Amino acid sequence: MVNVDSLVGRNSLHRKVQRSLRIQKLRALGLIAPLFIFILISFVIPIGDMLFRSIENQLVSEVLPRTTEYLKSEQINEGWEPPDELFWHLYIDLAIATEVKLHTRVGSRLNYEKTGISSLFRKTGRSIKKFGADDYSKALSEQMPELASIDYWELLSQGTSEKYGYTRDTYNTWKKNLIANDHWSEKTKPSDFLFVVLANDIKSQEIDSSLDASREEKLLPVISELPEIGFKERFLDTDEDWAEPDVWDTIQLYSPSFTNGYYLNSVDFKKGSDGPKIRPENERLYVLIFSRTLFMSVTITLVCLLLGYPVAYFLANLPLKYANLFLILVLLPFWTSLLVRTSAWKVLLQNEGVINDILVATGLISNLERLELINNQTGTIIAMSHILLPFMILPLFSVMKTIHPSYVRAAKSLGATPWTAFRRVYFPQSIPGIGAGSILVFILSIGYYITPELVGGTTGTFISNRIAYHISSSLNWGLGAALGSILLAVVLALYWVYDRMVGIDNVKLG
Amino acid sequence: MKLTKLSTLVLGCIFIANSSQAMDLTVVSWGGAYSKSQINAYHDPYMELNPDITIIHDESSAEAVAKLRAMREAGNLTWDLVDAVPADAIRLCDEGLAMEVDVDEILEPAPDGTPASEDFGASLVSECFIPQIVYSTTFGFRTDVESWNGNEPDDVCDVFDLEAFPGKRSLEKRPINNMEWALLCDGVAKEDIYDVLETEEGQNRALAKLDTIKDDIIWWSAGADTPQWLADGEVVFGSTYNGRFFALIEEEEQPVKILWDAQVFEYDGWIIPTGLPEDRLAVVMDLVRFATDTQRLADQAKYISYGPARASSNALVGQHATLGIDMAPHMPGHPDNAYNVFYFNYDWWADYRDDLDAKFQAWLAN
Numbered sequence: 001m002v003n004v005d006s007l008v009g010r011n012s013l014h015r016k017v018q019r020s021l022r023i024q025k026l027r028a029l030g031l032i033a034p035l036f037i038f039i040l041i042s043f044v045i046p047i048g049d050m051l052f053r054s055i056e057n058q059l060v061s062e063v064l065p066r067t068t069e070y071l072k073s074e075q076i077n078e079g080w081e082p083p084d085e086l087f088w089h090l091y092i093d094l095a096i097a098t099e100v101k102l103h104t105r106v107g108s109r110l111n112y113e114k115t116g117i118s119s120l121f122r123k124t125g126r127s128i129k130k131f132g133a134d135d136y137s138k139a140l141s142e143q144m145p146e147l148a149s150i151d152y153w154e155l156l157s158q159g160t161s162e163k164y165g166y167t168r169d170t171y172n173t174w175k176k177n178l179i180a181n182d183h184w185s186e187k188t189k190p191s192d193f194l195f196v197v198l199a200n201d202i203k204s205q206e207i208d209s210s211l212d213a214s215r216e217e218k219l220l221p222v223i224s225e226l227p228e229i230g231f232k233e234r235f236l237d238t239d240e241d242w243a244e245p246d247v248w249d250t251i252q253l254y255s256p257s258f259t260n261g262y263y264l265n266s267v268d269f270k271k272g273s274d275g276p277k278i279r280p281e282n283e284r285l286y287v288l289i290f291s292r293t294l295f296m297s298v299t300i301t302l303v304c305l306l307l308g309y310p311v312a313y314f315l316a317n318l319p320l321k322y323a324n325l326f327l328i329l330v331l332l333p334f335w336t337s338l339l340v341r342t343s344a345w346k347v348l349l350q351n352e353g354v355i356n357d358i359l360v361a362t363g364l365i366s367n368l369e370r371l372e373l374i375n376n377q378t379g380t381i382i383a384m385s386h387i388l389l390p391f392m393i394l395p396l397f398s399v400m401k402t403i404h405p406s407y408v409r410a411a412k413s414l415g416a417t418p419w420t421a422f423r424r425v426y427f428p429q430s431i432p433g434i435g436a437g438s439i440l441v442f443i444l445s446i447g448y449y450i451t452p453e454l455v456g457g458t459t460g461t462f463i464s465n466r467i468a469y470h471i472s473s474s475l476n477w478g479l480g481a482a483l484g485s486i487l488l489a490v491v492l493a494l495y496w497v498y499d500r501m502v503g504i505d506n507v508k509l510g
Numbered sequence: 511m512k513l514t515k516l517s518t519l520v521l522g523c524i525f526i527a528n529s530s531q532a533m534d535l536t537v538v539s540w541g542g543a544y545s546k547s548q549i550n551a552y553h554d555p556y557m558e559l560n561p562d563i564t565i566i567h568d569e570s571s572a573e574a575v576a577k578l579r580a581m582r583e584a585g586n587l588t589w590d591l592v593d594a595v596p597a598d599a600i601r602l603c604d605e606g607l608a609m610e611v612d613v614d615e616i617l618e619p620a621p622d623g624t625p626a627s628e629d630f631g632a633s634l635v636s637e638c639f640i641p642q643i644v645y646s647t648t649f650g651f652r653t654d655v656e657s658w659n660g661n662e663p664d665d666v667c668d669v670f671d672l673e674a675f676p677g678k679r680s681l682e683k684r685p686i687n688n689m690e691w692a693l694l695c696d697g698v699a700k701e702d703i704y705d706v707l708e709t710e711e712g713q714n715r716a717l718a719k720l721d722t723i724k725d726d727i728i729w730w731s732a733g734a735d736t737p738q739w740l741a742d743g744e745v746v747f748g749s750t751y752n753g754r755f756f757a758l759i760e761e762e763e764q765p766v767k768i769l770w771d772a773q774v775f776e777y778d779g780w781i782i783p784t785g786l787p788e789d790r791l792a793v794v795m796d797l798v799r800f801a802t803d804t805q806r807l808a809d810q811a812k813y814i815s816y817g818p819a820r821a822s823s824n825a826l827v828g829q830h831a832t833l834g835i836d837m838a839p840h841m842p843g844h845p846d847n848a849y850n851v852f853y854f855n856y857d858w859w860a861d862y863r864d865d866l867d868a869k870f871q872a873w874l875a876n
Binding site for chain 1: 572573575576579601603604605606678683714728729731742743744857860861862863864865867868869871872873874875876
């Protein structure tokens with residue numbers, strides 16, 4: 001009896017405890033939910049989107065579906081000549097694309113890979129309406145007026161006869177594209193090129209269904225009188241680049257929906273049909289800039305450490321009321337606009353600037369050998385070390401505050417020289433601060449943009465400057481995203497190495 | 511009592527906002543003196559004529575292409591009219607972000623009836639581009655350089671002559687213009703430059719020419735850099751837009767002169783973003799029609815030394831609004847200045863920009 005009672009009592013108690021624990025957990029979850037959602041929306045999703053853009057390449061196959069499908073089975077090499085049929089598919093793809101202005105977008109996408117494709121597509125888009133399709137639409141609708149109405153084509157597109165498969169398919173793609181780009185309305189008329197496709201289908205085979213027979217009987221005589229359009233000639237007349245295997249090779253290479261091309265470009269390789277190839281020496285850029293970014297970030301971190309450590313030590317050992325005053329001096333530049341500080345460095349460092357003027361005035365250097373302190377790596381390192389210094393001093397200071405002076409005193413009283421006492425007792429205890437400060441400064445500097453842009457000249461710019469160029473100027477967002485992803489990967493890899501070597505638990509902000 | 515007053519006020523405001531045809535137009539431009547010239551010459555007069563329309567000025571033209579593209583992806587267009595250089599206009603047109611327009615249909619003809627397409631002539635470089643001004647990128651130099659022994663450069667190739675004209679030069683940190691000048695001074699005829707630049711050897715040749723002065727170049731990326739450096743004596747020679755030189759020489763009164771030789775003619779104008787709702791588009795079209803008529807473009811030259819893109823406006827160019835000097839001699843197209851003009855090839859650069867920029871940056875970084 002007693003046993004059962006206590007069991008019930010324990011059970012209900014257990015349940016109560018569990019319930020209150022659950023409520024506590026939910027409350028905690030509710031408290032972090034805003035931050036969690038914020039991070040998800042402002043951080044995880046954009047970064048995911050960026051990673052995706054660096055491999056995404058759907059545009060080419062979406063706009064040129066027939067052409068890319070046909071190219072799949074082609075072996076393109078030096079002596080290859082584009083067959084007539086290819087131009088037929090290209091004609092239909094481009095005729096649809098021009099109506100919704102997608103051809104130039106594909107053109108600029110492919111121009112990143114092969115110079116000249118942009119204007120090739122733009123030019124072709126302008127002349128494709130003059131390939132002779134209007135003769136077809138005129139003659140056919142004269143013979144069969146209902147062809148001029150979109151309703152007839154709607155009916156046609158609902159048919160099932162195998163013979164008109166290509167016309168149906170073309171009409172549906174055309175309609176889908178117009179609707180997707182808000183060009184479709186009640187008043188839309190069938191485009192000229194659709195008549196060419198229809199005529200082609202009618203000619204292609206024997207009459208195979210009684211339903212279509214009347215249409216074909218009517219149209220066949222007209223069609224046989226119309227001149228055949230030589231699409232290959234038309235395209236080559238517009239621009240002889242269409243005969244270049246290189247152009248087709250590029251289209252073929254960038255047909256798949258996903259590509260590693262952006263990543264290859266960001267490490268100075270070029271995607272080719274026979275595998276990636278390294279670019280010629282005068283076009284290699286990104287590996288150099290990546291290594292420069294790393295080098296400068298490490299240097300800036302070291303400079304900050306060398307300058308910041310004594311300052312933090314000095315601050316930590318000062319009585320509190322003075323320490324606060326000096327801390328304000330450290331923080332003061334921190335509260336000034338970044339642009340103002342960077343511009344101030346320009347005034348100080350330039351050739352005719354304050355520092356050079358003083359050096360010349362004091363006779364340390366002659367007027368003709370003024371120091372090059374800006375528009376190069378030196379300028380970037382000086383200005384950025386200054387800007388990032390507080391990020392080193394503050395964690396160092398707060399860690400050093402916690403090191404009790406009695407430890408060093410004890411070491412000294414046990415016979416250690418001041419240097420040994422510092423090296424063996426004080427310094428090891430300040431390492432968590434060094435770790436925290438270094439990580440902060442390094443990670444901030446590796447992605448810095450505005451200061452290197454202003455004072456970096458040609459040799460002192462970071463990879464972020466190239467990323468900014470591709471995002472805002474060249475519009476090559478894929479390449480910008482690939483460069484950004486690589487930068488992210490490098491930072492994560494370094495963080496991992498740091499964790500293995502020093503241990504991330506060994507980092508303290510205070 | 512108080513509450514009723516307040517609510518009446520709020521209701522009144524809502525009523526006013528709804529009843530009238532008030533509309534806010536966001537017009538994007540470059541900021542600085544250029545925006546001011548636009549505001550004075552046509553935005554303010556337009557708002558005076560149409561009191562229910564308020565023009566909001568945004569200074570984001572430098573990032574216009576990227577921002578318009580981002581707006582499309584977000585499906586939220588917040589701009590109504592954008593000032594852009596032709597290179598950007600071509601890009602926006604290609605991307606389908608700018609509207610194709612028929613200038614004869616949407617713009618005023620010249621006072622004598624000449625259709626707009628003829629009046630604007632060569633400045634119509636893209637189907638989406640509505641020109642406003644002609645400006646030029648050219649060189650300026652300090653007139654008080656001792657080591658030049660009283661000589662003044664009169665040829666663009668003096669930029670490459672370190673012996674006669676020693677000192678630092680500032681050039682724009684991009685291949686455009688610099689490659690052309692380099693080839694021009696390497697002995698290539700003006701009309702062959704783009705043909706030569708298309709070849710690998712031509713590109714290397716241009717870079718090799720630039721190599722001869724590379725150590726003495728400071729690269730600029732903002733139009734204000736060169737004037738600042740010239741004023742500080744940081745450089746003795748430098749390229750920038752002619753309007754910047756005008757401000758430096760006439761307003762700041764610095765000892766600087768413009769070298770008009772081989773100035774590169776460029777245009778600037780409007781693009782209308784695609785996807786505007788019909789009522790807004792109608793107002794934007796009306797504003798553009800007003801802002802690009804012959805008188806308005808001539809008025810703009812009162813505030814900045816950029817030439818009107820319309821031929822018919824040139825005769826109407828008067829004096830500077832505050833300095834009171836004749837503006838015509840300061841225009842890039844004035845006969846005294848336009849004795850040797852280089853026409854920028856937009857189509858060519860639309861193709862080669864990415865490729866050459868990569869090569870140029872690789873050259874710079876090494």
